[in-house]
Amino acid sequence: xxxxxxxxxxxxxxxxxxxxxxxxxxxxxxxxxxxxxxxxxxxxxxxxxxxxxxxxxxxxxxxxxxxxxxxxxxxxxxxxxxxxxxxxxxxxxxxxxxxxxxxxxxxx
Amino acid sequence: xxxxxxxxxxxxxxxxxxxxxxxxxxxxxxxxxxxxxxxxxxxxxxxxxxxxxxxxxxxxxxxxxxxxxxxxxxxxxxxxxxxxxxxxxxxxxxxxxxxxxxxxxxxxxxxxxxxxxxxxxxxxxxxxxxxxxxxxxxxxxxxxxxxxxxxxxxxxxxxxxxxxxxxxxxxxxxxxxxxxxxxxxxxxxxxxxxxxxxxxxxxxxxxxxxxxxxxxxxxxxxxxxxxxxxxxxxxx
Numbered sequence: 001x002x003x004x005x006x007x008x009x010x011x012x013x014x015x016x017x018x019x020x021x022x023x024x025x026x027x028x029x030x031x032x033x034x035x036x037x038x039x040x041x042x043x044x045x046x047x048x049x050x051x052x053x054x055x056x057x058x059x060x061x062x063x064x065x066x067x068x069x070x071x072x073x074x075x076x077x078x079x080x081x082x083x084x085x086x087x088x089x090x091x092x093x094x095x096x097x098x099x100x101x102x103x104x105x106x107x108x
Numbered sequence: 109x110x111x112x113x114x115x116x117x118x119x120x121x122x123x124x125x126x127x128x129x130x131x132x133x134x135x136x137x138x139x140x141x142x143x144x145x146x147x148x149x150x151x152x153x154x155x156x157x158x159x160x161x162x163x164x165x166x167x168x169x170x171x172x173x174x175x176x177x178x179x180x181x182x183x184x185x186x187x188x189x190x191x192x193x194x195x196x197x198x199x200x201x202x203x204x205x206x207x208x209x210x211x212x213x214x215x216x217x218x219x220x221x222x223x224x225x226x227x228x229x230x231x232x233x234x235x236x237x238x239x240x241x242x243x244x245x246x247x248x249x250x251x252x253x254x255x256x257x258x259x260x261x262x263x264x265x266x267x268x269x270x271x272x273x274x275x276x277x278x279x280x281x282x283x284x285x286x287x288x289x290x291x292x293x294x295x296x297x298x299x300x301x302x303x304x305x306x307x308x309x310x311x312x313x314x315x316x317x318x319x320x321x322x323x324x325x326x327x328x329x330x331x332x333x334x335x336x337x338x339x340x341x342x343x344x
Contacts, residue, residue, distance in 0.1 A: 003149050006176045010166065010183045011156040017187045019213035021194040025202040029195070035333060036326045039298045040196040041225050043325025044189070045286040046299040047306035047318050048218070052279045055310060068276060075280045079287035085226075088284030089124050089277070096276045107271050 065103045071096035114236045118243025121227070125219035126251045128277035131269035132160055133252050136167070137259020138266070143167035147260045154256040158214065158249060161315060162186045185314045192322060193221040200228045204238055212238065215245025219278070226285050294336065298329030 021027065029037065053072035055061060061069065075092030082088070100106050109117075133154070140150035145167065153163055162183045169179050193216055201209055220241070227240045258266065290296045302325030309317030 002176065003145060004152065006166075006179060007149065007153050007156055009176070009180045010153070010159075010162065013180060013183050014157050014159045014162060014187050014190070015214055017184070018190045018194055018216040019210065020191045021198040022201055022209040022213045024198075025204075025209070027198065027202075029199075032330065033195075034199075036330050037196045039295070039326040039329035040192055040322065041222070042286050042289050042295055042299050043302035043322045043329070044192070044218075044318070045222060045282040047302040047321035047325065049279050049282045049286065050303035051306050051310055052275070054307065056273075056275075058310075067273070068279065071276065072279055072283065075283040076287055079284050083288040085281070085284040085288075088287075089280045092280030092283065093124075093277060096273065096280070100273055105271075105273075107268055 065105075067096050067099035067103060067105065070099055109232075109234045109236060111236045111239045114234065114239035115243035118223070118227070118240035118245075119247040120243075121223045121240075122219060122244040122247050124277040124281045125223065126247055128275050128281075129160065129219065129248065129251060130255045131272070131274050132164075133255025134259035134266055134269055136160070136163055137256040137261075138263045139164075140167050140260070141263075143170040145170070150260055151253070151256060154252055157183075158252060159183075159187055159190075159217070160252070165314065182314055185316065189218075189315060189319055189322065190216060192319075193218075196225065197221070197228075201238065201241070208238060212241050212245065215242075215249055217245075217248055219248055220245045222282055222285055229289075292333075294329045294332035297332055298325040301325050301328040 049072070053066075053069045056066065056068040064070075071092050074095045075088050078084075078091045079088040097106070101108075136154065137150060140153070141147070143166075145153065153166070157163055157166075165182055165186055166179050169182060194213065197216070201212060204212075223244050224241050227244075228237055286299065290299055302321040305324040306317055306321035309320045311317075312320070
């Protein structure tokens with residue numbers, strides 16, 4: 001029973017965080033805040049991607065056999081040149097799995 | 109575009125992120141029993157909380173014998189970044205009635221946020237972009253339930269999916285979304301600062317480094333943008 005209460009507590013806390021601003025439809029942000037919110041996607045996504053490439057297992061991996069880094073750099077190049085989401089995902093994933101396979105990092 | 113079109117596009121666009129989440133759902137389902145959760149409680153946590161990072165940290169804390177209050181407090185801190193997404197999406201959903209805003213908020217994960225803000229940034233006059241939001245959120249949600257269930261049912265019998273590196277699908281997708289957004293100098297600087305802060309704060313617990321990185325990126329972006337427009341104003 002205690003565990004269920006804990007789960008309900010987590011539900012309430014998580015939901016209230018996600019609903020925090022949706023709850024106030026009449027709220028209009030000041031110009032400065034609105035300007036700042038424009039930077040949320042780029043800042044957050046970059047902050048997830050870059051450590052994911054450089055520290056895929058939680059430790060620095062500036063190594064030539066780091067497929068996350070190499071395929072990630074390739075994906076960045078594809079994205080910058082084509083601005084095409086699907087091409088970036090496909091190119092990045094193909095390169096990633098080919099590299100992992102070549103490095104003997106796949107469990108096959 | 110019609111409602112069903114938007115809905116299906118949402119489910120389709122989030123697909124790489126859905127695939128990337130499969131190993132984590134399975135691992136969560138496998139590990140939760142070690143923290144004393146019954147199969148129903150494990151399913152219940154995925155179905156009701158629906159927050160991967162918070163769920164993992166919760167079972168780690170529970171396995172370590174930490175009290176419920178600390179788990180709840182940690183959940184709050186780990187999920188703080190969602191308030192940022194909530195603020196960022198508010199201008200796009202505020203016209204919707206509460207019976208739309210509430211479920212959409214429930215499904216507002218990192219992954220959903222990435223593809224949804226990408227959809228809203230495309231300035232066509234579709235009136236049904238919230239159906240895209242719904243499709244993306246539901247696809248992510250159903251997959252999280254299914255992969256948690258697979259983890260519970262088959263546990264360690266599932267081949268080691270984590271070693272495949274399916275999580276790279278998320279990295280590639282986020283790159284594909286973020287890089288084309290870096291069109292102005294403030295945007296590029298914002299990304300660079302966010303990356304540096306994220307690396308420097310990597311050891312911070314509970315995703316606090318991610319928040320620090322986001323705030324760093326936002327402040328630098330706004331600062332440069334304002335400086336540029338002030339210079340323009342001075343020239344004119």
